[in-house]
Amino acid sequence: MDSISVKTSTNEYAVSIGPGLRFQMERFINKSYSKIFIITDSNVEPLYLPDVLQSLEPSFPVNYTVVPAGESSKSARVYFDIITEVIQSGLDRDSLIIALGGGMVGDLAGFVAATFMRGIDFIQMPTTILAHDSSVGGKVAINHPEGKNLIGSFYPPQAVVYDVDTLHTIPLMEIRSGYAEIVKHSFIHDQPFWEDIEEVDLTKPLLDDQLMNHLFRGIQVKANIVELDEKESNIRQYLNFGHTLGHALESELGYGKLTHGEAVAIGMLFAIKVSEAHFHTELPYQSLFEWLKRNHYPIALPPTINVNNLINRMKKDKKAKKQSVQMVLLRELGEPITESIEDFTLIGLLEQFLRELVDR
Amino acid sequence: MDSISVKTSTNEYAVSIGPGLRFQMERFINKSYSKIFIITDSNVEPLYLPDVLQSLEPSFPVNYTVVPAGESSKSARVYFDIITEVIQSGLDRDSLIIALGGGMVGDLAGFVAATFMRGIDFIQMPTTILAHDSSVGGKVAINHPEGKNLIGSFYPPQAVVYDVDTLHTIPLMEIRSGYAEIVKHSFIHDQPFWEDIEEVDLTKPLLDDQLMNHLFRGIQVKANIVELDEKESNIRQYLNFGHTLGHALESELGYGKLTHGEAVAIGMLFAIKVSEAHFHTELPYQSLFEWLKRNHYPIALPPTINVNNLINRMKKDKKAKKQSVQMVLLRELGEPITESIEDFTLIGLLEQFLRELVDR
CATH class of the missing domain: 3.40.50.1970 (Rossmann fold)
Incomplete structure (x- = not known):
């Protein structure tokens, strides 16, 4: 234990x-x-x-x-x-x-x-x-x-x-949902943790030792952050990495269409895309994308999905302040930061992102 | 201010x-x-x-x-x-x-x-x-x-x-109700505070200076106690002086028959009576009784009131632990202490107390 x-x-x-x-x-x-x-x-x-x-x-x-x-x-x-x-x-x-x-x-x-x-x-x-x-x-x-x-x-x-x-x-869909949050904990923490998760194959029976190790490390990341900011006035927001678009997708598609973690997975991909544009840096977008595909995460969104609706929902997020969308981005893997993104920039990036998901 | x-x-x-x-x-x-x-x-x-x-x-x-x-x-x-x-x-x-x-x-x-x-x-x-x-x-x-x-x-x-x-x-009945809690704060604090309150005449327009002084000192007593025991695990219970019987009377008579403070006033009289018996001491029962009468607090209870019902309600009190009734008593004025009182003792004292209230 x-x-x-x-x-x-x-x-x-x-x-x-x-x-x-x-x-x-x-x-x-x-x-x-x-x-x-x-x-x-x-x-x-x-x-x-x-x-x-x-x-x-x-x-x-x-x-x-x-x-x-x-x-x-x-x-x-x-x-x-x-x-x-x-x-x-x-x-x-x-x-x-x-x-x-x-x-x-x-x-x-x-x-x-x-x-x-x-x-x-x-x-x-x-x-x-x-x-x-x-x-x-x-x-x-x-x-x-x-x-x-x-x-x-x-x-x-x-x-x-x-x-x-x-x-x-628990059913595979729920395993995927839960692992997305472990992935989140790795991305806001460090590269080695993500590299370990990358090796897991969720479509096969989970190995106890591997699962316990991932849970242990995921909980440690979370525990460290909530100890420093119990009431979410500050760095606890980093735990919302992937959740701004994730929450918007859950409510726009109707709860139950995607599990929470599946929505967060797409949200993380987008947050990485925005981070790359915002900080002119390169992040493991491709490796996350491939891991999600390999583990059968639903990735393509219905082509009818409306970008303006999504952005309005991102603004309504409980954590939203003032008028522009707040997102947790990554300067580097393991270096989260909260940034305000202008609508103009966000619309462009989101439209491009959704097109790319459909194309692949 | x-x-x-x-x-x-x-x-x-x-x-x-x-x-x-x-x-x-x-x-x-x-x-x-x-x-x-x-x-x-x-x-x-x-x-x-x-x-x-x-x-x-x-x-x-x-x-x-x-x-x-x-x-x-x-x-x-x-x-x-x-x-x-x-x-x-x-x-x-x-x-x-x-x-x-x-x-x-x-x-x-x-x-x-x-x-x-x-x-x-x-x-x-x-x-x-x-x-x-x-x-x-x-x-x-x-x-x-x-x-x-x-x-x-x-x-x-x-x-x-x-x-x-x-x-x-606020109507006189509500003034009486509020002053009962100020009296409570004085009894668990010290003699001089009670002696000052004793001089007030609630049936006449309240004097701003006197009222502010009493409120200030009452709040100070309360603030000191809650600072030491925010979550009521310990000495905050002292604030329940008069409330064990008070709450029982409120619910037994039906809410609204007595105001909260009027019920607490009778509860304090009883708590003093029990304290005197428990600690073989003498407390200002008589001076409180007379102050309450002078200020038109309702004191006599309906003769039909049932002692066993009251005791069962005192046991159901949110603060009750285990089987016997817990009451806040006074060793001396300004020295509250929580004690367990056996049913046998409590029944005797309560019956005597209720008879005395009717007689006067």
Whole structure:
């Protein structure tokens, strides 16, 4: 088992990564909680809930709730219903919430923990590769019909328990989605990390050692950044590399057409293209492009996609300030920087980029 | 104008107390906010909203919303509707929310600020005496049908701007309610503070100097305690002096029968009674009792009130731990301490106390 420690303004927590951790939950719980309440979803429940229950029930009174899998459960309605269940299960300030699932479950359960009785302890148990990203850093939220994650808090967990066994049951599309965020962590960090990822073949069964190594290093990049800027006033923005166009594509195409990571993958390609133009430099555009193709990432976008709509959406991004689009660019691989890009420049580059994707 | 500085784990803010502050809001805003959104209620709107708008509009784009006065606006429904208005008004992470009103508005608007886009700045502008308490200390919340303040955060404001002019328009019942919390602050602090309050006559127009002095000292007591224990793990519990029975009375009689402070006043009398029995000491029970009578606090409770129900409610208190009732007692005036009281003892003392109240 590997472990990374993350310091926040209010606590310090360990991210533990290894096989079979779901059978050893008592190792990660070091308070005498009055009750434990597990929040999971309908995909994860049949696979892993019984194991987690079995490892907790000898020591704690445990209740749980299962929400429908999918982003639509990150709603105010579901949030409020869970709060009601939590109250009716008799949880108090000395109780613990466990988020067992992917990013949706972590965000939802984390926001319940952040706001029930003004905040009680919670533990993240991510079960997807993508959640290596969302489970670390303390961002929790639910969606509003007007936009994703508009209601939320910064609320760090007490621990992140990452059982890599659970990653072998996720579909290829979700593996791609999660690996895109690992790629992002490598691009904003350094060349050797990216070169290691370049060797992975996502279409074959993942090798435990390789996967754990990539997750460990990805989490380390993220942890270092959030320790320096917990509330995203500054360098935490670097984690949005690839996300400006990524988010715009997700909402323009309609959620679910591309996974989050697939949209971010295209967003990273574009961010590299813009970086090359902006800094008159050369970056591994070609090697990322080929790796994405080799691993069957969807790359060509529908020719009907509208450049002006995309740019308007990039401006509406939660992180947008003022009028022009803010993008995280790379001066060099491993040297992220936030820059304002004028509409005129952006339109030209985006049109050229979209044409190139179709041509290839 | 007087000012008290409050340090929290994440910021430091000033509580400014004085007349006419609502006309000088620009003095208290030291960032270039993209937008300001004021949340107020239907009682306060006609009295003070125009003044606040007038003092802000030259410098900022301002929107506002008015919720119905009364505790029922502290609901998930109203909260969500305000979030929607806030989004539609175009607020972003660089915007400011102002809570203009009593404790209900402060709690509700504070929770909106705490959770919109994972937290944006907010300023408390309390307009009641009771809110001298709730506006300082960073507790924000909404109610759940199962209990008050069950959904909330610890989220400090950027500033508290307390215009004492606004306190002359509140009804006598609300003056009594607010003064009960000042009395509480004196009892957990020291004798001289209580002796000063003892001289006030709430049935006559309040004298500005005296009121400001009492508010200032009450806020200082509170600020000192929350600085030492922001998240209520420890000595912040002392602020619950009088609240264990107070909360039980409020819910047993039905909210609205007694104001919060009136219920706390009876709760303090009882807490003093229990303290005297527990520590074999003598406390100013009689002088508090007489002050309450002189100022027309409702003291006699309906003879039908059920002692067992009250004790069960005292056990359900959000702050209750384990099985027996926890109460804040006084070893001496100014020396609070949290103690567990056995049911057997509590029943006897409560029955005797209720009989005495009726007899007098």
